Amino acid sequence: MAKKKTAEERRQRAAELKAQRLKEERRRKILTISGVVTAVVLVVGLIAFLVFMEVRSRSVSNVAEYEVPSYEHVETGQPVDYEQSPPVGGDHWSAWQNCGVYPEPVTPEFAVHSLEHGAVWINYEPGLPEDQVEQLVGMYSAGDYLVISPYEGEMEAPIVASSWGRQITAETADDEMLQRFVRLYERGTDVPEPGASCSGQVAETAAEVESLLTGGGAEGGEGSGEEDPDAPAEGSEEQPMEEEE
Structure with a gap:
C-alpha cells in the first residue's frame, strides 16, 4: 500500500512540475511579447517625437x-x-x-x-x-x-x-x-x-x-581685375564681377 501511495505521489509531483514549467514558459512568452511591444511603442513614440520636432522646427509662421x-x-x-x-x-x-x-x-x-x-x-x-x-x-x-x-x-x-x-x-x-x-x-x-x-x-x-x-573699372558687368583687399566679404571668394555664361 505504501509503494502505491509513493507512486501516486510521484505522478502528482511530476504533474505539478509540468504545470509549473508550462506556467513559467507562458510567463516568459508574455514577458517577451510585452518587452517587444514596449520596445516597439518606445521606438514608434521616439520616431513620432522626432518627426514632430522636425516638423515643428521647420514650421514657420508669418511668412509673406x-x-x-x-x-x-x-x-x-x-x-x-x-x-x-x-x-x-x-x-x-x-x-x-x-x-x-x-x-x-x-x-x-x-x-x-x-x-x-x-x-x-x-x-x-x-x-x-x-x-x-x-x-x-x-x-x-x-x-x-x-x-x-x-x-x-x-x-x-x-x-x-x-x-x-x-x-x-x-x-x-x-x-x-x-x-x-x-x-x-x-x-x-x-x-x-x-x-x-x-x-x-x-x-x-x-x-x-x-x-x-x-568709374570705368567695369563695363557691362566685366570685372576690372582688381579688388580692395581691405573690404572683402566674409565667407566669399575675392573675385571680380563676371558675366554668367
Whole structure:
C-alpha cells in the first residue's frame, strides 16, 4: 500500500512540475511579447517625437509669399524696379553676389540672382545694435547659402530675411521664426536654379560696384581685375564681377 501511495505521489509531483514549467514558459512568452511591444511603442513614440520636432522646427509662421512672374537677365548696370523692399526675386544682373557677410549694403540685382540659386538674404537696418548684428553674423558658416548685409532701403522691421518668393520680418536676431526660416529655405530647391553656385562671382559691396560701373573699372558687368583687399566679404571668394555664361 505504501509503494502505491509513493507512486501516486510521484505522478502528482511530476504533474505539478509540468504545470509549473508550462506556467513559467507562458510567463516568459508574455514577458517577451510585452518587452517587444514596449520596445516597439518606445521606438514608434521616439520616431513620432522626432518627426514632430522636425516638423515643428521647420514650421514657420508669418511668412509673406509672393509670385515672381519674371526673372530674366538684364544688362549689368540697368537698375531693376522691385516690388518688394528688400526684393524677393525678379529680373537681375547676370552675375550673382557671393554668399557671405558684408559690412555694407550689396547690390540688389546681384543678391536677387543669389536668391535664384537658393540663398537666403538677411538684411538689417544700418542702426541695428552691434550685439544684434553679431548674432546675425554668427548665423553664417563657410559654405552656407546666406547673404547677410545692412540695407538702406525701406523695410517693415529691423531685420528682414528673404528667399525666392518669400519673406519674413523680425525685431531681433534671436527670433525663433527667423531661425526656422533660414533652416527651411537656405539652399532652397523650389527656386529657378536650385543647387547653382553661390560663390566665385561678385564680392564687392554696392558702393564698390557703383564705383566700378561709373568709374570705368567695369563695363557691362566685366570685372576690372582688381579688388580692395581691405573690404572683402566674409565667407566669399575675392573675385571680380563676371558675366554668367
